[in-house]
Each structure stands twice: as structure tokens, then as C-alpha cells.
Amino acid sequence: MKKAVDGLVLREMPVGENDKLLTVLTAGEGRIYLTAKGARSMRSKVMPICRLFTYANLEYYEKNDRRWLSGGSVNECFFGLNSDIEGFSLASYVVQVAAEITGEGVRAAEILRMTLNTLYCIEKKQKPYGQIKAVYELFAAVASGFAPDLGHCSVCGCRNHGQFWLDVMNGHLICGDCLGKRSGNLPLPEVDPSGARNILLPLDPSATASLRYVCEAPLARIFAFSLTEGESMALFSRAAETYLLNHLERGFDTLDFYQSVKEST
Numbered sequence: 001m002k003k004a005v006d007g008l009v010l011r012e013m014p015v016g017e018n019d020k021l022l023t024v025l026t027a028g029e030g031r032i033y034l035t036a037k038g039a040r041s042m043r044s045k046v047m048p049i050c051r052l053f054t055y056a057n058l059e060y061y062e063k064n065d066r067r068w069l070s071g072g073s074v075n076e077c078f079f080g081l082n083s084d085i086e087g088f089s090l091a092s093y094v095v096q097v098a099a100e101i102t103g104e105g106v107r108a109a110e111i112l113r114m115t116l117n118t119l120y121c122i123e124k125k126q127k128p129y130g131q132i133k134a135v136y137e138l139f140a141a142v143a144s145g146f147a148p149d150l151g152h153c154s155v156c157g158c159r160n161h162g163q164f165w166l167d168v169m170n171g172h173l174i175c176g177d178c179l180g181k182r183s184g185n186l187p188l189p190e191v192d193p194s195g196a197r198n199i200l201l202p203l204d205p206s207a208t209a210s211l212r213y214v215c216e217a218p219l220a221r222i223f224a225f226s227l228t229e230g231e232s233m234a235l236f237s238r239a240a241e242t243y244l245l246n247h248l249e250r251g252f253d254t255l256d257f258y259q260s261v262k263e264s265t
């Protein structure tokens with residue numbers, strides 16, 4: 001029996017002579033895998049729906065415990081991503097993170113929607129790439145159950161301070177005064193008494209406000225804030241990336257690639 005699902009191609013991997021194995025993000029079943037027979041042949045009718053970043057209605061049938069792609073149509077292909085290497089490499093990182101945070105057989109409507117919005121935002125260059133990347137990283141951390149508590153200093157409870165620090169492993173803020181008292185103004189040891197690594201990242205008021213905004217904003221408004229390029233953006237970006245990588249406990253080859261592209265442009 002034929003079935004169909006709307007899905008975003010997160011990864012295309014060559015298999016055999018002419019086939020592809022697709023990793024696809026769907027709303028209803030999270031991450032699924034589809035084998036596309038003959039998809040690498042120029043004559044293949046499924047080739048256009050098997051490309052990375054393509055959001056398509058995918059028709060398939062099930063046989064031998066696998067899903068086999070039989071046809072479909074493109075909803076959105078984000079073609080503009082191919083024209084800019086930095087945007088392309090950022091989009092590659094975004095979909096690799098999406099695959100990491102999505103389970104198999106688990107609903108992922110929010111992750112799908114956010115990932116599509118993010119690819120659109122990159123393609124149309126609606127915000128600086130550093131900002132788009134950080135927003136997606138924070139979203140991914142929150143979606144994975146690692147939402148930081150950014151309301152107040154975790155020690156004295158103050159909400160506004162000229163210098164907060166993000167305590168990455170404990171997922172909260174500490175103000176400059178409390179940090180100074182805790183450490184006696186000396187560098188903190190690498191591991192705290194509870195065995196967690198001490199990763200403390202400085203934030204200025206704009207970076208703090210941006211982190212708070214992203215972690216609380218509805219998806220439709222999550223990119224709708226401005227942060228000037230420069231010091232605040234650098235602190236915000238560094239906090240988002242460090243936070244996600246340390247909570248997922250892994251790196252991403254696509255992130256390394258994005259960083260190398262950025263350095264060379």
C-alpha cells in the first residue's frame with residue numbers, strides 16, 4: 001500500500017550503485033529513513049525530491065521493514081542556499097543538529113517548523129548568519145530538554161546586572177558580584193564540588209537580553225530581535241554554541257566546516 005508524508009531531507013547518503021538513503025524529518029514520526037532506488041541516475045524521476053534541504057511530499061511503500069521512495073513532489077527546495085557557501089554550510093549544520101535532536105517515531109512538528117523557518121531565514125539572509133545560528137542552537141537546546149534558567153542570578157536573585165555569566169553546565173546565570181564572592185576573585189577550578197565542569201561565559205546586557213528573548217519567544221517571533229554585530233553578538237553566539245555542544249556532548253563536522261568557511265571569507 002502506498003503512503004505519503006511531508007518531510008525535509010536532512011541527509012542523502014549514496015548506497016549501492018545508484019541508490020540513496022535519505023534521512024527525513026517529518027512532523028508526525030520525527031526522523032525517518034527512505035531508500036530511493038536509482039535516485040543517482042540522471043533519468044530518475046525521484047532525483048529532484050532526494051536533494052539535501054528539499055521539503056517534499058514523499059510517496060513510499062513499505063517492504064522488508066524498510067520504506068522505499070516511489071515518487072512525490074517538491075513543496076520547497078531552498079534553491080538559493082546553493083548560491084552562497086557560507087549560507088550553505090550553516091544550513092548543513094542546522095539540518096545535522098535537527099537530525100541529532102529528533103527521535104525516530106517521535107512527533108517533531110515544532111522541530112520541523114523551526115528548521116524550515118531557519119532555512120528560509122538563511123536563504124533570504126533575513127538576519128546575520130551568526131544570529132540565525134545562535135537562535136537555532138538555543139532552540140535545539142530547549143527542544144532537547146536543556147532549557148537554561150535565565151531569569152535571575154542563581155545566587156542573589158538579581159534580575160538586572162551589568163555583567164552576568166552563563167554557567168553552562170548548570171544552565172543558569174550568576175552575576176559578577178556573586179561570582180567574585182564565590183571565587184574570592186580567583187580563577188575557579190575546572191570542576192566544581194558536584195563534579196560538573198565549570199564553564200562560565202561572560203555576557204553583557206544585550207547578550208543576556210537576547211538569550212532570554214530566544215528561550216521564551218514563540219516560534220513565529222523567535223528571530224524577531226536585533227543585536228548589533230560586534231561584542232554583544234560575539235558573546236551571544238559563543239554562549240549559544242557552547243551551551244548546545246556541551247549539553248549534547250558532541251561536536252559536528254558541519255560546524256567545523258562552517259567555521260572554516262567563515263574564516264576564509
Ligand SMILES: [Zn+2]
Binds near residue numbers: 153154155174177
Ligand atoms: Zn548574584
